Amino acid sequence: MKPKYLLLILLCFLFLKTYPQEAQNAILKTFHSISSHDLLNDAAELSSAKYGGRLSGSQVTLPPRNGWPISSNKAESNQP
Amino acid sequence: MSDGTYLQYFPNAYSDVLNHGSVTLLAGINNQYKDYKFPDDYFPGSNSASGTVSGEIVYVGFGISATELGYDDYKNIDVKGKILLMETGLPYNGNDSTLLKWEKYSYHRYKFQRAKELGAVGLLYISKIANPNTSYLEGFVYAHTSESVAEELFDGTGRKYSETNAAIKKNIQPNSFAINKKVQISASTKHFPDSRSCNVVGIIEGADSILKSEAIILGAHLDAVGSPGCLFPGALDNASGSVNILAAAKALAASGVKPARTILFIFFGGEECGLYGSTKSVESPLWTKEKVICMINLDMVGNGTGFRISNGKSFPDLLSPFADANEKYLHRDLSSSEARVNFGRPRTDAAVFDKAGYRTLSLGTTGNVKPVYYHHPLDNTDALTPEIMEDSAKLLYLGILELANNPNIGIY
Numbered sequence: 001m002k003p004k005y006l007l008l009i010l011l012c013f014l015f016l017k018t019y020p021q022e023a024q025n026a027i028l029k030t031f032h033s034i035s036s037h038d039l040l041n042d043a044a045e046l047s048s049a050k051y052g053g054r055l056s057g058s059q060v061t062l063p064p065r066n067g068w069p070i071s072s073n074k075a076e077s078n079q080p
Numbered sequence: 081m082s083d084g085t086y087l088q089y090f091p092n093a094y095s096d097v098l099n100h101g102s103v104t105l106l107a108g109i110n111n112q113y114k115d116y117k118f119p120d121d122y123f124p125g126s127n128s129a130s131g132t133v134s135g136e137i138v139y140v141g142f143g144i145s146a147t148e149l150g151y152d153d154y155k156n157i158d159v160k161g162k163i164l165l166m167e168t169g170l171p172y173n174g175n176d177s178t179l180l181k182w183e184k185y186s187y188h189r190y191k192f193q194r195a196k197e198l199g200a201v202g203l204l205y206i207s208k209i210a211n212p213n214t215s216y217l218e219g220f221v222y223a224h225t226s227e228s229v230a231e232e233l234f235d236g237t238g239r240k241y242s243e244t245n246a247a248i249k250k251n252i253q254p255n256s257f258a259i260n261k262k263v264q265i266s267a268s269t270k271h272f273p274d275s276r277s278c279n280v281v282g283i284i285e286g287a288d289s290i291l292k293s294e295a296i297i298l299g300a301h302l303d304a305v306g307s308p309g310c311l312f313p314g315a316l317d318n319a320s321g322s323v324n325i326l327a328a329a330k331a332l333a334a335s336g337v338k339p340a341r342t343i344l345f346i347f348f349g350g351e352e353c354g355l356y357g358s359t360k361s362v363e364s365p366l367w368t369k370e371k372v373i374c375m376i377n378l379d380m381v382g383n384g385t386g387f388r389i390s391n392g393k394s395f396p397d398l399l400s401p402f403a404d405a406n407e408k409y410l411h412r413d414l415s416s417s418e419a420r421v422n423f424g425r426p427r428t429d430a431a432v433f434d435k436a437g438y439r440t441l442s443l444g445t446t447g448n449v450k451p452v453y454y455h456h457p458l459d460n461t462d463a464l465t466p467e468i469m470e471d472s473a474k475l476l477y478l479g480i481l482e483l484a485n486n487p488n489i490g491i492y
Contacts, residue, residue, distance in 0.1 A: 022336075023336065023337045025336075026335065026336025026337055027335060027336065027337050027478070027481065029336065030331045030334055030335045030336065030477065031331070031409065031474055031477060031478060033331065033334070034327050034328075034331055034470055034473045034474050034477065035470060036466035036467055036469060036470035037466075038327065039323050039324065039327055039466055039469045039470055039473060040461060040464065040466040040469070042319075042323035042326060042327075043315055043319040043320060043323045043382065043461055043464060043469070044315075044461045046302075046314075046315075046319035046322060046323065047313035047314060047315040047319050047460055047461055048313075049311050052306060052307050052311070053304050053305060053306040053307040053311055053312045053313060053314055054302065054303050054304040054306070054314055055094055055096075055212060055303065055304065055305065055306025055307070055352075056092050056094060056212075056277040056303035056349045056350040056351070056352060056353050056356070056357075057092040057093065057094030057272060057275040057276070057277050057350075057353065058092075058275055058276065058277060059272050059274075059275050
């Protein structure tokens with residue numbers, strides 16, 4: 001076997017061997033990015049007076065947001 | 081959705097409660113006039129009709145006419161033009177095949193309709209929790225009261241409320257009677273019978289060309305009980321579950337290791353009004369049911385020190401990634417339970433999926449650190465313990481990533 005192929009196989013082996021650790025590091029990095037501060041802020045936002053206690057039900061059609069089309073929502077809705 | 085949105089709509093009638101109204105005990109032979117206080121003594125009915133009603137109070141136990149079961153709270157009692165004092169729930173407390181026969185009588189809507197049908201004009205419902213899972217009936221004014229108000233209304237009748245209630249449940253025998261006092265209830269509401277709501281759906285498409293056809297559903301209800309008389313913030317129920325899922329979703333989307341299977345995030349609407357959103361989700365599935373690994377529900381996950389995974393013991397392959405993640409990184413107490421058949425009415429979004437034949441897990445917490453203000457104005461962020469929320473989101477992130485990437489986990 002030519003030395004360059006041997007080197008390639010060796011590199012691949014090393015990559016595979018180290019990948020689980022890298023993956024684990026990546027997972028833990030994301031894991032540690034989850035913060036109670038953000039969670040509490042989000043809960044405070046949802047609980048704020050501007051949402052009026054988030055009672056389900058609406059008479060109004062929501063405005064388009066971020067380009068999400070809403071024109072055909074009515075067709076999907078089962079009217080009571 | 082087929083229309084390119086992330087919103088799944090369904091019908092959702094609701095009522096706005098415009099102020100806290102009033103509940104007044106009118107002066108009588110046995111009692112003095114008394115204005116009850118909001119929110120200490122009563123909450124206005126979330127679907128009460130607008131107006132003022134007054135009349136004699138009749139205690140009607142559970143408000144059930146189940147003649148085939150030999151039980152009728154209305155037998156030999158005239159409730160026409162009266163205001164009823166009524167229990168929620170059922171006199172039967174078991175969870176077995178007998179409960180199946182009672183199930184249809186456990187719905188608030190049945191009880192309200194039966195009362196109206198018999199001519200009652202109003203109701204004091206003995207359960208001081210805000211609850212939009214009720215019927216709006218024209219001319220029918222109601223409020224939720226506490227057990228202590230019920231006890232007070234029983235004064236002078238020669239009976240104790242608590243003993244009467246206990247005896248009905250023990251003997252499964254009605255014990256309805258006229259209290260000989262008059263009450264007045266006022267409410268100001270606006271009803272919207274033709275309205276709608278929606279589930280908000282998110283998706284992380286699986287990274288594996290084969291496994292991506294299989295999905296894990298992560299759900300929490302986004303709605304709460306509104307503002308019946310004042311703001312009921314719904315922080316624990318269920319901003320907590322919603323934001324835990326949001327945090328896990330952000331982590332899974334940002335993760336250096338991508339989930340092989342698809343993950344669907346469903347923020348349900350209409351839960352408090354009657355599990356409308358989850359019912360829509362199982363009736364119009366967003367993913368082929370046979371390709372769903374499981375549905376994981378979060379409801380009130382923001383107060384405590386430990387985790388509880390309901391149904392986990394029945395599905396060890398689903399429980400194991402969460403138990404392992406907890407043992408390795410979070411070190412919280414984690415308990416789980418067997419799945420059990422619920423013979424009563426479904427009370428959670430998970431129960432709707434359960435009933436439709438999905439494997440479900442429910443992540444909850446144990447060891448409350450703070451008081452639980454269920455459907456109450458004090459259910460605000462002070463009622464939360466952010467540490468358990470952070471760890472819940474971390475548990476979801478690690479557990480779901482493993483569920484999504486483990487090729488040995490099957491559908492079932």
